[in-house]
Amino acid sequence: MIYITKSYLPDLQDYVKYLEGIWERVHLTNDGPLLQKLEEDLKKELGVKHLLFCTNGTIVLQMALKALNITKEVITTPFSYVATTNALLWEGCTPVFADINPDDFNIDPGKIESLITENTQAILATHVYGNPCQIEQIQAIADRHNLKVIYDAAHTFGASYNGRSILSYGDISTCSFHATKVFHTVEGGCIVTNDDAIAKKLRHFRSFGHRNDDYFEMGINAKNSELHAAMGLCVLPKVPELIAARKLRFxxxxxxxxxxxxxxxTLLPGTDYNYAYYPIVLDSEETLLRVTEALKAQDVVPRRYFYPSLNTLPFALKDGVQQPCPIAEDIASRVLCLPLYPDLPESDIDRIATLVNEAIAIVSEVNG
Known part of the structure; x- marks a missing residue:
């Protein structure tokens, strides 16, 4: 079977060396030395001021909303993984969907301003497939209307925009370190800010609202373990090599x-890409389904990533009414991500491409 992705695993002995230290110290969690080292290494790698290693890429979105006191309307994208919308709903916010740009599939800044009301508090945008949003335009809108900007940057590790890590933009950016990502810690994520006061609040939030034995404020359990940090320390030095291998297969x-x-x-100009995904857009949903069927018949498993458009989810309706996003709905019905990972053989890519091309040709012939 060839799946949409395959997790990278470092040399086992490299990981075991970290495990031996964990066994000696018997310090498994609660801000251990490996977690602290990983955070410092990540800050240097990304060029950011504050970074907290947390449990996963969803809880950090929830922490971002809490830290910025966001409780009302948030303008967001309908084209993302469901975690983006779930985080808003879970925190009692109202998602207001702005349609996407048909070229890069990111939220369209030109669609944001008309949706702003007296209840709008923030913009939550996703850098889709690791391709940065139109950051300057989004920030200009936020500045004009006194809004906070949160970026779901789950796909962006190792990618930069105008010479800066994409994670360095916005009031807060979040990232997923799930096992499927370019950089991973098996399970995990991080939250990034350059604001000292926000960083202090987030550090309290991560550990039940306290530091050591002193309680400061409301919090949650978003800590991650030494075992996960050890995996991150093994994988991090390999990221340039992994991105290069992805680029080759791209x-x-x-x-x-x-x-x-x-x-x-299309990639935004000024982007140094990380080759996280290989999405293709077919001419119709019929073609997509035929391509998917042809691939699965040969033990190749692609993914409809992202589907469906989030504005169509029954539990995400505003006042019981679906907010129309025709571009996102159209793209979501026709986009398919093909398998891509660092050691995917060229022969398999050749076979996958042949299956895709043949299935498309059959549909075209049938439809005249």
Missing amino acids: GYYADKLDFTRITRP
């Missing part, structure tokens, strides 16, 4: 797919 696909019948999202 190029294989580009050489072999028939782009007379396929489109892809």
